[in-house]
Amino acid sequence: MxxxxxxxxxxxxxxxxxxxxxxxxxxxxMKDIVEACGISRGGLYLYYDSVEAIFLDVLxxxxxxxxxxxxxxxxxxxxxxxxxxxLWFLKEQKKEILRGKNSLSxxxxxxxxxxxxxxxxxxxxxxxxxxxxxxxxxLTRGNETGEFDCENPGGVASNMMYTIEGMKICAxxxxxxxxxxxxxxxxxxxxxxxxxx
Amino acid sequence: MxxxxxxxxxxxxxxxxxxxxxxxxxxxxMKDIVEACGISRGGLYLYYDSVEAIFLDVLxxxxxxxxxxxxxxxxxxxxxxxxxxxLWFLKEQKKEILRGKNSLSxxxxxxxxxxxxxxxxxxxxxxxxxxxxxxxxxLTRGNETGEFDCENPGGVASNMMYTIEGMKICAxxxxxxxxxxxxxxxxxxxxxxxxxx
Amino acid sequence: MxxxxxxxxxxxxxxxxxxxxxxxxxxxxMKDIVEACGISRGGLYLYYDSVEAIFLDVLxxxxxxxxxxxxxxxxxxxxxxxxxxxLWFLKEQKKEILRGKNSLSxxxxxxxxxxxxxxxxxxxxxxxxxxxxxxxxxLTRGNETGEFDCENPGGVASNMMYTIEGMKICAxxxxxxxxxxxxxxxxxxxxxxxxxx
Amino acid sequence: MxxxxxxxxxxxxxxxxxxxxxxxxxxxxMKDIVEACGISRGGLYLYYDSVEAIFLDVLxxxxxxxxxxxxxxxxxxxxxxxxxxxLWFLKEQKKEILRGKNSLSxxxxxxxxxxxxxxxxxxxxxxxxxxxxxxxxxLTRGNETGEFDCENPGGVASNMMYTIEGMKICAxxxxxxxxxxxxxxxxxxxxxxxxxx
DNA sequence: AATGAATGAGCCTTCATTCAT
DNA sequence: TATGAATGAAGGCTCATTCAT
Numbered sequence: 057m058x059x060x061x062x063x064x065x066x067x068x069x070x071x072x073x074x075x076x077x078x079x080x081x082x083x084x085x086m087k088d089i090v091e092a093c094g095i096s097r098g099g100l101y102l103y104y105d106s107v108e109a110i111f112l113d114v115l116x117x118x119x120x121x122x123x124x125x126x127x128x129x130x131x132x133x134x135x136x137x138x139x140x141x142x143l144w145f146l147k148e149q150k151k152e153i154l155r156g157k158n159s160l161s162x163x164x165x166x167x168x169x170x171x172x173x174x175x176x177x178x179x180x181x182x183x184x185x186x187x188x189x190x191x192x193x194x195l196t197r198g199n200e201t202g203e204f205d206c207e208n209p210g211g212v213a214s215n216m217m218y219t220i221e222g223m224k225i226c227a228x229x230x231x232x233x234x235x236x237x238x239x240x241x242x243x244x245x246x247x248x249x250x251x252x253x
Numbered sequence: 254m255x256x257x258x259x260x261x262x263x264x265x266x267x268x269x270x271x272x273x274x275x276x277x278x279x280x281x282x283m284k285d286i287v288e289a290c291g292i293s294r295g296g297l298y299l300y301y302d303s304v305e306a307i308f309l310d311v312l313x314x315x316x317x318x319x320x321x322x323x324x325x326x327x328x329x330x331x332x333x334x335x336x337x338x339x340l341w342f343l344k345e346q347k348k349e350i351l352r353g354k355n356s357l358s359x360x361x362x363x364x365x366x367x368x369x370x371x372x373x374x375x376x377x378x379x380x381x382x383x384x385x386x387x388x389x390x391x392l393t394r395g396n397e398t399g400e401f402d403c404e405n406p407g408g409v410a411s412n413m414m415y416t417i418e419g420m421k422i423c424a425x426x427x428x429x430x431x432x433x434x435x436x437x438x439x440x441x442x443x444x445x446x447x448x449x450x
Numbered sequence: 451m452x453x454x455x456x457x458x459x460x461x462x463x464x465x466x467x468x469x470x471x472x473x474x475x476x477x478x479x480m481k482d483i484v485e486a487c488g489i490s491r492g493g494l495y496l497y498y499d500s501v502e503a504i505f506l507d508v509l510x511x512x513x514x515x516x517x518x519x520x521x522x523x524x525x526x527x528x529x530x531x532x533x534x535x536x537l538w539f540l541k542e543q544k545k546e547i548l549r550g551k552n553s554l555s556x557x558x559x560x561x562x563x564x565x566x567x568x569x570x571x572x573x574x575x576x577x578x579x580x581x582x583x584x585x586x587x588x589l590t591r592g593n594e595t596g597e598f599d600c601e602n603p604g605g606v607a608s609n610m611m612y613t614i615e616g617m618k619i620c621a622x623x624x625x626x627x628x629x630x631x632x633x634x635x636x637x638x639x640x641x642x643x644x645x646x647x
Numbered sequence: 648m649x650x651x652x653x654x655x656x657x658x659x660x661x662x663x664x665x666x667x668x669x670x671x672x673x674x675x676x677m678k679d680i681v682e683a684c685g686i687s688r689g690g691l692y693l694y695y696d697s698v699e700a701i702f703l704d705v706l707x708x709x710x711x712x713x714x715x716x717x718x719x720x721x722x723x724x725x726x727x728x729x730x731x732x733x734l735w736f737l738k739e740q741k742k743e744i745l746r747g748k749n750s751l752s753x754x755x756x757x758x759x760x761x762x763x764x765x766x767x768x769x770x771x772x773x774x775x776x777x778x779x780x781x782x783x784x785x786l787t788r789g790n791e792t793g794e795f796d797c798e799n800p801g802g803v804a805s806n807m808m809y810t811i812e813g814m815k816i817c818a819x820x821x822x823x824x825x826x827x828x829x830x831x832x833x834x835x836x837x838x839x840x841x842x843x844x
Numbered sequence: 845a846a847t848g849a850a851t852g853a854g855c856c857t858t859c860a861t862t863c864a865t
Numbered sequence: 866t867a868t869g870a871a872t873g874a875a876g877g878c879t880c881a882t883t884c885a886t
Contacts, residue, residue, distance in 0.1 A: 061845085080370050082279045082363070086881060096847045101882075162366050166279075168426040169359050173277045181427040214433075215416060215440055222419030229365040230378040236411075243412055257870080282855060293872045298857070455866090474764050476673045476757070480860060490868045495861075556760050560673075562820040563753050567671045575821040608827075609810060609834055616813030623759040624772040630805075637806055651849080676876055687851045692878070 065103055065113075068093050073114045077158050081111060081166035111167055115179060118160065126190075138198030139249070145194060146241050153223045153237055162228055188217045195248065206248035216244050262300055262310075265290050270311045274355050278308060278363035308364055312376060315357065323387075335395030336446070342391060343438050346384075350420045350434055359425055385414045392445065403445035413441050459497055459507075462487050467508045471552050475505060475560035505561055509573060512554065520584075532592030533643070539588060540635050547617045547631055556622055582611045589642065600642035610638050656694055656704075659684050664705045668749050672702055672757035702758055706770060709751065717781075729789030730840070736785060737832050740778075744814045744828055753819050779808045786839065797839035807835050 071092040075084055084107055090097050104110045133140065152161065168178035192213035198204030206212050223240060226232050245251045268289040272281055281304055287297050301307045326341065333341075349358070365375035389410035395401030403409055420437060423429050442448045465486040469478055478501055484491050498504045527534065546555065562572035586607035592598030600606055617634060620626050639645045662683040666675055675698055681691050695701045724731065743752065759769035783804035789795030797803055814831060817823050836842045 064845095080366055082367070083370055085879085087879090097882085098848065098884080099846050102845065106881085162369065165362065165422070165426065166366055169277055169363055170279070172359060172425060173280055178426060184423065184427045211436065211440055215437060218419035218423065218437060219412060219416045220419065221423055222415035222417065222421075224419075225362070225422045226381065226415065226418055228369060229362065229375060230381045239408065240412060240415060243408055255869095261870085283857090284855070294856090295858080295873070296871050299870065303856090458866095474760055476761070477764055479858085481858090491861085492863080492869065493867050496866065500860085556763065559756065559816070559820065560760055563671055563757055564673070566753060566819060567674055572820060578817065578821045605830065605834055609831060612813035612817065612831060613806060613810045614813065615817055616809035616811065616815075618813075619756070619816045620775065620809065620812055622763060623756065623769060624775045633802065634806060634809060637802055649848095655849085677878090678876065688877090689852070689879075690850050693849065697877090 061103070064095075068095075068100065068103060068110065069114050069117050072110050073118070073160065076111060076114060076160050076163040079163075081107075081163040081170065084111075084163075108167070108170075111163065112179065114160070115164065115167075119183065138194055138201055138203045141194045142198065142245070145191060146245075149220050150234075150237055150241065153220065153227050153232070154234060156227065161224060165225070165228070184217065184221070188213050191216060198249075204248045212247060219244060258300070265292075265297065265300055265307065266311050266314050269307050270315070270357065273308060273311060273357050273360040276360075278304075278360040279367065281308075281360075305364070305367075308360065309376065311357070312361065316380065335391055335398055335400045338391045339395065339442070342388060343442075346417050347431075347434055347438065350417065350424050350429070351431060353424065358421060362422070362425070381414065381418070385410050388413060395446075401445045409444060416441060455497070458489075462489075462494065462497060462504065463508050463511050466504050467512070467554065470505060470508060470554055470557040473557075475501075475557040475564065478505075478557075502561070502564075505557065506573065509554070509558065509561075513577065532588055532595055532597045535588045536585075536592065536639070539585060540639075543614050544628075544631055544635065547614065547621050547626070548628060550621065555618060559619070559622070578611065578615070582607050585610060592643075598642045606641060613638060652694070659686075659691065659694055659701065660705050660708050663701050664709070664751065667702060667705060667751050667754040670754075672698075672754040673761065675702075675754075699758070699761075702754065703770065705751065706755065710774065729785055729792055729794045732785045733789065733836070736782060737836075740811050741825075741828055741832065744811065744818050744823070745825060747818065752815060756816070756819070775808065775812070779804050782807060789840075795839045803838060810835060 068089070071094075072084075072089045075088050075092045079088065086097065086100060086107060089107070089110060090100050093100065104113070129144065133144075136144075152159070155161075164180060168180050171178040192209045195204055195206050195209035195213055199206055199209065219240060223232055223237055227237075242251050265286070269281075269286045272285050272289045276285065283294065283297060283304055286304070286307060287294050290297065301310070349356070352358075361377060365377050368375040389406050392401055392403050392406035392410055396403055396406065416437060420429055420434055439448050462483070465488075466478075466483045469482050469486045473482065480491065480494060480501060483501070483504060484494050487494065498507070523538065527538075530538075546553070549555075558574060562574050565572040586603045589598055589600050589603035589607055593600055593603065613634060617626055617631055636645050636647070659680070663675075663680045666679050666683045670679065677688065677691060677698055680698070680701060681688050684691065695704070720735065724735075727735075743750070746752075755771060759771050762769040783800050786795055786797050786800035786804055790797055790800065810831060814823055814828055818828075833842050
């Protein structure tokens, strides 16, 4: 693919991302994206065959960006305390939980469901498992440094991520308050460390 | 509404429920339901104006049925131990988590998202909050009988329900195994009672 | 037809007349009439096969009633002056012109057009021609009594009715004011009699 | 709008005009127009959103054409006598009155009624008022040149147009003969000029 | 590469009409 | 007679996808 084409794809992805954040996945038609990008219907088809193809690429590009951020973060604070790492991690999760619009999460859920219905495999698996692993690593390190006292880092990590995932979905369906999120996060941390209110 | 019409509605609801379980919410058209029910297009409109109206009634009829079951269960085991009640509660949740197809949960999520996008209010809030309350009541009673040792029943209940909700959504997106569910449930119970592996 | 059935038809006609006055002809469906009459769909079909059949009967019943009124009026005022008769006639026409809603005239036009399109004959011909004849008779009598000075009563009568018909249709399309109607009527009368402003 | 699109619109308008002339306004569906134009359903929607939008544009294009003709006519015969202008004007009106099919007038009436029922404003007002003004101007000029003797040109003009409008509607409902039209026109002209039979 | 007009399938909705009760 | 549930045709509209330019 030429450099020119690559730029075009970037344009499409960044505009499409806004559309998905605003309208979810199921409500987005090729027309929406075409209009958001300011290109022609046929032009879009030169790069992507379907809304789904675009969405998958949007997700991928965002994941790549997040991985990058994550790595930089990790690298930049290699000498940070485990508690700091944990706080950073949970703060990110909290942001994601509370980010209602401007977030692709609803679109991602919708897409996952559409895949399920069609018998396809959605791409969200990797993201969740990665988060569990990162969390587990932080806990383990905290155990080593004596910051945490966590018998079963793997189990705790996976429990925490399920709870966080539960809050994420609840925020998008039944609703949740920031206070509630904070309470849950503190509750989780108490399992292996001292937290003041 | 005549009894005749009521029977027809029951037919529609039960057939539609199967369709929603199979195809989710967004993929279901009036045509799908019409065909599933073996009635005419116009005939369906005599009873329901839209797919959404049908879906809401399907949900309601199921909730009613569940409330009924729940009450009977509660009544039938009023002298059951709190531990038994908790086990029954968690077993129900586990079933719901693992019930992939044959479940309306995906459709319910999709509907909640569609509501969100349209600025409407989905009906799932009540269900979640009720579950938290039931769980809290069980925990409190267990404290009183000395079966459980749970300092903060409200907090634990809400934490447990978020975790369960997280597993539910994960089961429908990234996938989850029964073993994993069991491990999480045991982990949760360990917070306030003795559980053997 | 039994007396019972006749009463039912009367009910239908009187309710339907209101509907036609309100919604015109083309916007009226069997359902509208059924609802207005408070009878069943099938019940209506026992008496009338179509909206058109009902409308024609409504027109007929109204024409009959008007003929009756007209005859009574004519009889009751046989010794009235021709000028008085003319004034009564024009007053009736004015009322009809200005009666926007609450009038079947739009429905009648719509029906006539529908007939035209379908190659049928509408029933409005008779009404118009009758009016011309009545007017001509009044003018002729006025000539005889010396009240009017009208060389060509037939021509004037037909001219006046076309003008009145023109105002009627304009009232329903481009709009017309009462003042304008009065001015036109006075203008017409000046052709054969003295009229003060 | 590109030239290409403009041509397409022209095609649609000219085909649609035939359809409206043949079937009136209320009997015309998008499907009718689509078939008349030989294009696809979706294709038509690229240019017009509704039958009404098409009809309004048809009317407009015809009005524009008529304005053009009128101007040319006026220009070409600036030195014509007022009597000639009047004759031309009345001849046009006569043509319009007698043009049964091949005329959009029924459709225009139907549309006006549909607007009335829907509480909208139909566009026919302008046309009528313009005609009154033109006629008044002709009469006034005729007075100045001594060709006519008309005390009240405004009143006469409006009276004439109501009568003409009456004939127009009668031609489409109760029917009218050419002879009858001629007689009326002569009758009107006699009000302010000498006319031989 | 890029355009955007055009297609046609598919869904939604209404309504005249029939028919078993 | 009377009911009103049921039907299916018909019309409205949208959208993914293609294709000539």
